[in-house]
Amino acid sequence: MYRRLFFLFPSRKQTNQAVLQLEDMGIKETDIHAFSADKQELAGLPPASDRQKRGLDVLVEKVCWNADLILFFIALAGFGVALFYSSLGWAALALIIMALTFSAGYVFATRIPKAHVTDFRDALRHHEILLSVDVPPGQVAAVSSLMHRGHPEVVDGGVGWSLHRFGL
Structure with a gap:
């Protein structure tokens, strides 16, 4: 990346x-x-693509973040159901999924740089x-x-x- x-x-x-x-x-x-x-200010400069102008990277981040949260809470619910039915194997799987989604969210929140074109609308x-x-x-x-x-x-x-x- x-x-x-x-x-x-x-x-x-x-x-x-x-x-x-x-x-x-x-x-x-x-x-x-x-x-x-x-647009006349950009004459002779390398242009940005339409995707970059629209800030689709922000949308990608939101989708990934929300998918991570949804998966975490599904695993949390699965953990509760597995404990209720005394299924330790399914409970362990749910805990592993929760740990993975928590880790992914942590990395996303602390390590992925966050500046986007949309942050500069006023300056533009x-x-x-x-x-x-x-x-x-x-x-x-x-x-x-x-x-x-x-x-x-x-x-x-x-x-x-x-x-x-x-x-x-």
């Missing part, structure tokens, strides 16, 4: 410079996405340009450092996640 870094720029000129620096660093143009409320309305850059986890520090050293005007918007195979 790639990390998606978000940076807010005040102008297209500064964003273009940042894109060129990222490409010089070896990041492909397909891993760079520009967002703006004004004020004609700022949002640049998202998809990088492997090992390149996060280098890209952040490059942006902050070369562009003191940039606002670091946080880190999210990206699934390249699904266009998210």
Whole structure:
């Protein structure tokens, strides 16, 4: 899973410079996405896909989170039923499922980065340009450092996640 870094720029000129620096660093143009409320602001910048613009990653997170919670409570109910009927095997299975769903929820809540395009709607309305850059986890520090050293005007918007195979 790639990390998606978000940076807010005040102008297209500064964003273009940042894109060129990222490409010089070896990041492909397909891993760079520009967002703006004004389509003319994006001329010459790598565009974001419709899926990215709509923020489908938020929907994916909600579905996964809710499925995890539902499975946990089904297992909890199954545990109660298994204990009522003195079925230790089924009770043990329910406990294992509960432990797995609890662990998955814990990892989801504490380890998965949470920044999304939808978090930047106000900045986009004020004609700022949002640049998202998809990088492997090992390149996060280098890209952040490059942006902050070369562009003191940039606002670091946080880190999210990206699934390249699904266009998210």
